[in-house]
Amino acid sequence: MGHDRGRLRGARFVTGFVAGTLAAAALVVCAATLSAQEPIEPAVPESLAAPELLAVPTGVQVEDTPNDRGASVNVTWELSADDESLRFEGYRVYRSAHPETGFVFAGRAGRGATTYRDSEAPNNEPVYYRVAVGDAEGGEAFSATSDAVTASPQWFNDDRVNVLIAVFIFVVAIVYFVNAARGGKELFIRRLAGLDEVDNAVGRATEMGKPILYISGLSTISDVATIAAINILGEVAKRTAEYNTRLIVPCADPIVMAVEQEVVKEAYAKVGRPDSYNEDDVFYLTRSQFAYVAGVNGIMVRQRPATILYMGMFFAESLVLAETGASVGAIQIAGTDAVTQLPFFITSCDYTLIGEELYAASAYLSREPVLLGGLKGQDTLKFIIGVLIVITVIVATLAATGAISNDFMTPLFITH
Amino acid sequence: MRRQLPLALCFIFGVFTAIQYYVPHFRVQWFQERLLQWLMTLLAFAFLLGTVSLIKVHYHKLRDRAPDRGFSLVVFAGLFTMIGLGFIHPDHHAPGSPFNQMFLNVQVPIEATMFSLLAFYVASAAFRAFRARTLEATLLLIAAAIVMLGRVPIGDLISPKIPEATRWILEVPNLTAKRGVMIGVGLGMMATALKIMLGIERAWMGGSD
Structure with a gap:
């Protein structure tokens, strides 16, 4: 019995040993199997996965900006395939002195852009460019590096050769006619009714004992129309000084006022009436457009001038001024190169100098041969332009009908 | 000398301004930019001239008891009120400042x-x-009637030809005349500039003289 118990205890021991060994072996095998497998991650929806980078632009080209002051490079590229993607945030242009490294941000361009002008490139040093596309997540993908380009300033703008040729012809024509006039040649100038009427208008004001109002526009002294108006003012002032008629000149620009005071003063001195000049009659009103209109209209209504002259550059105030002048019964003569204001002056004024007639007025009124020579020079260039227009119309018509090649047209038109 | 100096300055700066149009190089453009800055500085001083002129003219009207001197009082009231309000607030352009309120309202x-x-x-x-x-006035009237009708829907309702006629008037005879004037x-501008230079x-x- 005791022997049986011993055998049973031994069998249990062996069984326990074998079972423990098998369990341990199973545990080791299981652990080894687990360690050999990929780590298991939780499933992630496709929409939250890391985004792919956008397609980079291709064909990056660079050139030194032509006819510029320097430090400028034009960068062009072909649109990224993802240009219209919602994630697309724009193009970023990078510059470096080395083709591989050191690229710094130069500027950005929006969706659909294929050009960028870098205005901070170093002069006379080769640089390289890359164009990157950026996405909403902050990702950035770079294009291939461009060829080297060197920004440089130019000493002559060859886009303006045509203007230079025209100016040269113009200068030659003016100098020729001025010299001809100095030599005593008679120059025919067509009648300008508005300017012929200036003498009558001054005479009328004198007879009525009323002042003349001279308005030289709202522009500054840097506007050629204002200078033309000042030139006319000098001639008008001589006449008012001769007739001893009051001349009122409200100014919208302080520099114009200073010049006009000097011009009127000189005109009065020239005709021997310096004592008739009243500095308070050439005065500053305001720079503000409609405050100026209110001031001038007030003068018109209170002073009732017999004659009002509008010469120079005018804007939206032209009709308000001219209609008020018409309402007080003044003779009105206008002259402006503002094409949009011409219809208003033509409607409301008795005489209107259209465009270039404003610039001819000083020469016309003074009848100085040298100034008239300048007018003939203008006419010469106008004739040349007229001939060129006719020739180009004929050539364009022939090209359109296929009678001549379109290539023939190319050198005729420089469109810069 | 009183005339020669302005003429010489006018010639020098006129020729330089003409030349810089053809020379884009930064050394030339730098000088041109300085010239424009000088012009702005001059303008700032010129406003002082203008204000002095304004005060002088209206002071003389008050002194001489001119018939319309009441307006001069209004000018002085406006001028000195705005100057005073400009000094009251440190930033007179700031929204809500008395100066800005007066300007806007x-x-x-x-x-x-x-x-x-x-x-x-x-x-x-x-x-x-x-x-x-x-x-001429009749032609103007007809053209204006067509253009006005062509710009509103009723013109198209009357006849689709009216907007077409409007476009033709604006783009052919009107534009031709405009370009001729221009x-x-x-x-004229070039000739005047050249004659002055x-x-x-x-x-x-x-x-x-």
Whole structure:
């Protein structure tokens, strides 16, 4: 019995040993199997996965900006395939002195852009460019590096050769006619009714004992129309000084006022009436457009001038001024190169100098041969332009009908 | 010397300005930019001249008891009130500052009122222009009627030809005339500038003597 118990205890021991060994072996095998497998991650929806980078632009080209002051490079590229993607945030242009490294941000361009002008490139040093596309997540993908380009300033703008040729012809024509006039040649100038009427208008004001109002526009002294108006003012002032008629000149620009005071003063001195000049009659009103209109209209209504002259550059105030002048019964003569204001002056004024007639007025009124020579020079260039227009119309018509090649047209038109 | 110096300065700076149009190099453009800055500085001083002129003219009117001197009082009241309000607030452009309030609530509406008068003046000028007394005025009247009709839906309702005629009037005869005027203006400006630079035209400095 005791022997049986011993055998049973031994069998249990062996069984326990074998079972423990098998369990341990199973545990080791299981652990080894687990360690050999990929780590298991939780499933992630496709929409939250890391985004792919956008397609980079291709064909990056660079050139030194032509006819510029320097430090400028034009960068062009072909649109990224993802240009219209919602994630697309724009193009970023990078510059470096080395083709591989050191690229710094130069500027950005929006969706659909294929050009960028870098205005901070170093002069006379080769640089390289890359164009990157950026996405909403902050990702950035770079294009291939461009060829080297060197920004440089130019000493002559060859886009303006045509203007230079025209100016040269113009200068030659003016100098020729001025010299001809100095030599005593008679120059025919067509009648300008508005300017012929200036003498009558001054005479009328004198007879009525009323002042003349001279308005030289709202522009500054840097506007050629204002200078033309000042030139006319000098001639008008001589006449008012001769007739001893009051001349009122409200100014919208302080520099114009200073010049006009000097011009009127000189005109009065020239005709021997310096004592008739009243500095308070050439005065500053305001720079503000409609405050100026209110001031001038007030003068018109209170002073009732017999004659009002509008010469120079005018804007939206032209009709308000001219209609008020018409309402007080003044003779009105206008002259402006503002094409949009011409219809208003033509409607409301008795005489209107259209465009270039404003610039001819000083020469016309003074009848100085040298100034008239300048007018003939203008006419010469106008004739040349007229001939060129006719020739180009004929050539364009022939090209359109296929009678001549379109290539023939190319050198005729420089469109810069 | 009183005349030679301005003429010489005019020639030098005139020729330089003409040359810089053809020379884009930064060394030349740098100088051109300095010139423009000088011009701005001059302008700032010129406003002082203008203010002095304004005060002087209106002071003389008050002193001489001119019939319309009441307006001079208004000018002084406006001028000194705005100067005073400008000093009260450290940043007179700031929203809510007394200066800005006066500008926005007094000057701007008054100017807008003046501008709005244009509508009435357009009507009175149109009435005068469209009286068909001459051939030109009749043509103007017909063209204006077509253009106005062509710009509103009723023109198209009457006939689709009306908007087409409007476009033709604006793009062919109207544009042709405009371009003709503009070519003349361009040449006139060039000739005037050239005559001033060369000292041929001297009316701007008081005459030719």
